[in-house]
Amino acid sequence: MSGQPLILGIETSCDETGVGLVRGCELLGDEVASSVDQHARFGGVVPEVASRAHLEAMTPTVRRALDGAGVKLSDVDAIAVTAGPGLAGALLVGVSAAKAYAMALGKPLYGVNHLVGHVAVDQLEHGPLPKPAIALLVSGGHTSLLLVNDLATDVVSLGDTVDDAAGEAYDKVARLLELPYPGGPPIDKAAQRGNPKAIRFPRGKWGDGTYDFSFSGLKTAVARHVEDADRGGEPLVVADIAAAFQESVVDVLTRKAVDACVEHGVSTLVISGGVAANSSLRELALQRCQEAGIELRVPRPRLCTDNGAMIAALGAEVVAAGLPPSTLDLATDTSLPVEHPLAV
Numbered sequence: 001m002s003g004q005p006l007i008l009g010i011e012t013s014c015d016e017t018g019v020g021l022v023r024g025c026e027l028l029g030d031e032v033a034s035s036v037d038q039h040a041r042f043g044g045v046v047p048e049v050a051s052r053a054h055l056e057a058m059t060p061t062v063r064r065a066l067d068g069a070g071v072k073l074s075d076v077d078a079i080a081v082t083a084g085p086g087l088a089g090a091l092l093v094g095v096s097a098a099k100a101y102a103m104a105l106g107k108p109l110y111g112v113n114h115l116v117g118h119v120a121v122d123q124l125e126h127g128p129l130p131k132p133a134i135a136l137l138v139s140g141g142h143t144s145l146l147l148v149n150d151l152a153t154d155v156v157s158l159g160d161t162v163d164d165a166a167g168e169a170y171d172k173v174a175r176l177l178e179l180p181y182p183g184g185p186p187i188d189k190a191a192q193r194g195n196p197k198a199i200r201f202p203r204g205k206w207g208d209g210t211y212d213f214s215f216s217g218l219k220t221a222v223a224r225h226v227e228d229a230d231r232g233g234e235p236l237v238v239a240d241i242a243a244a245f246q247e248s249v250v251d252v253l254t255r256k257a258v259d260a261c262v263e264h265g266v267s268t269l270v271i272s273g274g275v276a277a278n279s280s281l282r283e284l285a286l287q288r289c290q291e292a293g294i295e296l297r298v299p300r301p302r303l304c305t306d307n308g309a310m311i312a313a314l315g316a317e318v319v320a321a322g323l324p325p326s327t328l329d330l331a332t333d334t335s336l337p338v339e340h341p342l343a344v
């Protein structure tokens with residue numbers, strides 16, 4: 001294993017400054033500094049605040065990751081960094097830092113795709129990903145179904161959200177229910193005490209023959225339900241609303257993901273991104289995968305949310321595939337398509 005290159009991964013696409021150290025599929029170091037507390041009172045990430053937090057956290061987080069892995073900066077063989085998609089200013093901080101490390105160390109730089117990183121990270125927990133695999137990526141910014149033929153060179157988008165991302169829907173519904181930000185964990189918790197059948201919320205793009213998703217109609221239905229209860233002077237049964245909302249989200253996500261596996265003859269499904277931490281999503285996906293004879297791989301929650309290890313994991317794949325490094329002109333791309341695991 002030690003014959004494989006040591007990859008330093010840097011992630012700054014949103015509000016987590018992540019630094020990971022990886023050799024092949026082996027995770028050596030993983031440190032994350034989050035600015036989420038600074039955004040909580042705004043109910044969403046404030047880009048300028050996130051960028052400044054990245055700048056302050058970058059060097060100490062790299063130092064902690066190196067110390068945790070018991071390696072020196074001079075041991076690093078290549079640097080991988082998130083080039084997109086993500087927040088413009090936040091990405092710039094990470095890419096600038098990665099360029100500085102690459103130049104100072106005289107080591108190659110690889111600008112990689114955040115979304116593909118969310119899939120690649122699974123290899124650190126479950127070993128090499130079978131080819132092909134289907135990946136369901138569910139986070140605060142994205143909801144995508146991917147056909148992953150090869151992590152470094154061949155990722156095909158099967159479908160995407162046409163409006164809100166799944167995590168964004170959780171965050172907005174949490175706000176309607178006066179639950180804290182980010183909304184996923186408190187809704188997940190409240191839902192466990194509720195009755196998902198108490199209210200029938202719509203299932204966006206259900207059975208429409210595509211692998212696209214839509215959550216804004218669901219969010220509007222929850223808003224209307226809350227308004228109606230307010231007007232009627234009825235108490236809000238938060239647990240039931242959370243449970244019914246959650247059932248609508250995970251029902252559509254798991255149904256479409258399993259359908260994609262069946263249609264493409266793929267026997268491995270990976271679910272990743274912050275929403276993959278959701279207990280109900282994990283449960284229903286497992287049940288439906290078992291019924292369909294599909295192997296389900298879900299990284300542990302720590303690896304599902306944004307981190308540097310996922311970027312190092314994808315960097316290791318890109319290096320192993322022999323792809324050419326990025327130049328020091330590497331630009332950021334706030335909407336880097338998922339079909340580009342390596343930014344050009």
Ligand code: KG4
Nearest residue numbers: 139140141167182183184274275278305306
């Ligand atoms: O992947 P991530 O950390 O950051 C992005 O790239 O967006 O995902 C963050 C999202 C947030 O919207 C948060 O509410 C959601 O993941 N989330 C959850 C849970 N834990 C985090 N959603 C549902 N259930 C959870 N347990």
Ligand code: ZN
Nearest residue numbers: 118139273306
């Ligand atoms: Zn992410």
